[in-house]
Amino acid sequence: MTKIEKIVLSYSGGLDTSIILKWLQETYGCEVVTFTADLGQGEELEPARAKAEMSGVKDIRIVDLREEFVRDFVFPMLRANALYEGQYLLGTSIARPLIARHLVGIAREVGADAVAHGATGKGNDQIRFELAVNALDPSIKVIAPWRQWNIRSRLQLLEYAEKHRIPVPSDKHGEAPFSTDANLLHTSTEGKILENPAEVAPDHVYQRTVDPVDAPDTPEIITIGFERGDPVSVNGKSMTPAALLTELNGLGGRHGIGRLDLVENRFIGMKSRGIYETPGGTILLSAHRGIESITLDRAAAHLKDEIMPRYAELIYNGFWFAPEREMLQALIDHSQAFVSGEVTLRLYKGSASVISRASPCSLYSADLVTFEESTIAFDHHDAEGFIRLNGLRLRSWAARNGR
Numbered sequence: 001m002t003k004i005e006k007i008v009l010s011y012s013g014g015l016d017t018s019i020i021l022k023w024l025q026e027t028y029g030c031e032v033v034t035f036t037a038d039l040g041q042g043e044e045l046e047p048a049r050a051k052a053e054m055s056g057v058k059d060i061r062i063v064d065l066r067e068e069f070v071r072d073f074v075f076p077m078l079r080a081n082a083l084y085e086g087q088y089l090l091g092t093s094i095a096r097p098l099i100a101r102h103l104v105g106i107a108r109e110v111g112a113d114a115v116a117h118g119a120t121g122k123g124n125d126q127i128r129f130e131l132a133v134n135a136l137d138p139s140i141k142v143i144a145p146w147r148q149w150n151i152r153s154r155l156q157l158l159e160y161a162e163k164h165r166i167p168v169p170s171d172k173h174g175e176a177p178f179s180t181d182a183n184l185l186h187t188s189t190e191g192k193i194l195e196n197p198a199e200v201a202p203d204h205v206y207q208r209t210v211d212p213v214d215a216p217d218t219p220e221i222i223t224i225g226f227e228r229g230d231p232v233s234v235n236g237k238s239m240t241p242a243a244l245l246t247e248l249n250g251l252g253g254r255h256g257i258g259r260l261d262l263v264e265n266r267f268i269g270m271k272s273r274g275i276y277e278t279p280g281g282t283i284l285l286s287a288h289r290g291i292e293s294i295t296l297d298r299a300a301a302h303l304k305d306e307i308m309p310r311y312a313e314l315i316y317n318g319f320w321f322a323p324e325r326e327m328l329q330a331l332i333d334h335s336q337a338f339v340s341g342e343v344t345l346r347l348y349k350g351s352a353s354v355i356s357r358a359s360p361c362s363l364y365s366a367d368l369v370t371f372e373e374s375t376i377a378f379d380h381h382d383a384e385g386f387i388r389l390n391g392l393r394l395r396s397w398a399a400r401n402g403r
Contacts, residue, residue: 006033006110006111007028007031007032007115007143008032008034010035010099010117010129011048011052012048019157020145021052023145024116024143026164034061037102038065040183040246042182043182059110066242067241067242069098070245071242074185075229077094078230078284078285080304080328080329083308083309085265087260087262088264088276089186089258090315091186092181092183096125096320100129103129104133104137107137108137114141115140116144117130117143122268122270123266127267131317179192182207184242186258186276186277186278188274195273201275207277208279216255221346221355222283223342223343224283226341229288229335251279252280252282256349257279257351258277260277283345286345292304294364295341307328307332341362
């Protein structure tokens, strides 16, 4: 086994990473620094500090990354209207490069030669973490215990915890009903009772949104302000990125907005079924497309839609720090120079519908598009030549085919 001097572990304080912490100490016989990221997952994080202290960790890092997460990762992604496979708002995917960036930063700070994560060998997260480390500092080794140790079942995991006197919460002794990952953008749930895509997900799987059927019978009208493609206010009140997303999560959750039951294609090669709840992100996607509809040139908007699937796939597959993602981001960000204004939406029974939009940078001209008399000169006869030129190849094609 490669000699390791110091390790920085991505540590949640949960059962899996508590066992991983002990395994790293036992296996490598070196100091382990724990790093716990506050991404707005809605959990009390101080217990993670207490658990790390119980395991003899001297250097414990708990870092509030909520503003950085939304400002530097979520908002740039939303400028692209990114959806993986046309539906998934990439809530888990977009958090991984941020965690990896801080893992690498702490490793450099403390002189660690390795970082470790708790992702399994079947999932996407192992790829996202490790590709990010490769891009940020290829000299740092990555340890993935789930690919290295001999633990192959939940029973063996609990036996290891008992042997090493690692506290196991009472609800962890039974079979876990599903696996959950949460941050300020979304909650994802997968595994166990959700593994059969033919079975309807039970109601208790949903944690962030009410059932749209049970949502208020009265619509709620909200207005979101944008500057250069990023949301900056809700109902006229300016907010920081994290505060704004938190506000929209509350509004969207109350109206049952942002639920998704998806069978997706993992990068590693298998299909998986997940339940996603992204209330604030779903509202922002609708609002952003609404403000772009009046501020983006047609060809620019269509080009963005063409590159969006590729951009979303890069994030899903773990290539946030790859040069091609950065190149696409530069194009996307350039397109947002005039994407400013306000969008009004109706929130009702699971939907976030744009009902009005206005911008000082609008390309929309009511005077030009009107069916009534216009002050803008537009010669209707010009359309005849436009149609005839565009029809030239079709007439040639039809003549050849004997039509």
